[in-house]
Each structure stands twice: as structure tokens, then as C-alpha cells.
Amino acid sequence: MKKVTGIGGIFFKCKDSKKMAEWYKTHLGLDTNDYGATFEWREDSDPTKKGATQWSPFSETTKYFEPSTKEFMINYRVADLEALVEELKKEGVTIVDKIETYDYGKFVHIIDMEGNKVQLWEPKD
Numbered sequence: 292m293k294k295v296t297g298i299g300g301i302f303f304k305c306k307d308s309k310k311m312a313e314w315y316k317t318h319l320g321l322d323t324n325d326y327g328a329t330f331e332w333r334e335d336s337d338p339t340k341k342g343a344t345q346w347s348p349f350s351e352t353t354k355y356f357e358p359s360t361k362e363f364m365i366n367y368r369v370a371d372l373e374a375l376v377e378e379l380k381k382e383g384v385t386i387v388d389k390i391e392t393y394d395y396g397k398f399v400h401i402i403d404m405e406g407n408k409v410q411l412w413e414p415k416d
Contacts, residue, residue, distance in 0.1 A: 300345030
């Protein structure tokens, strides 16, 4: 079973997320919005398929990364989230929440062996 297919996003805490996004826009040319920046790309094996990687600064007081105490969270793209969650449960991996579905895909959070909260995303490409 193919598990992770790529990086879906990188999320990190900072003192002022709006100023941080503005800094990256000004100095590195990121096309930022209220959520950070989205990098679009095409799949190497099928250039007709587009994908995206999200870059998002969060307030240093965000509770979104909990129960992890880390300053970052990585989002991994996966191909079949429901099957993967079932497999992870069998392997004893901590599943933080239930799978949530949005018009842009399905999400769930897990905890890795060092307590990092990890977001898994099955995109609706």
C-alpha cells in the first residue's frame, strides 16, 4: 500500500503570522493571502494532474498543533486516507481525531513517535 504521496503543506508558529506572511511576500516573492501561500505544481507521472503544497504561518498561541508542543506541523498527501487510517490503527498509531471531509479533500491528524502532530490529507485533485 502506497502511504504518503508527497508534502501537502508546512505549518509553523510565529509571533505575528500576518507580518511573517508580508515579510515572505516582500522579500521572497511569495503570493500570500490570509492562509499563507499555495504552491501549485503538476504530477511528474501525469502532467495533466495538478497538485498543491500549502505554506502557512500560524500565531504562536495557536491550539491547532495540540497535543504536540512543537512549533511546526507537516501535512502529508496520501492516496487512500480511510484505508491508511485503518492500517495505522492496527499498527498502534495514535489517531487524534475523526476523518473530516471538505470540498478540497479529507483530513485526519495523527501523532508520531516523538509526539509531533501530523496532518494527513487525501486531496480531491
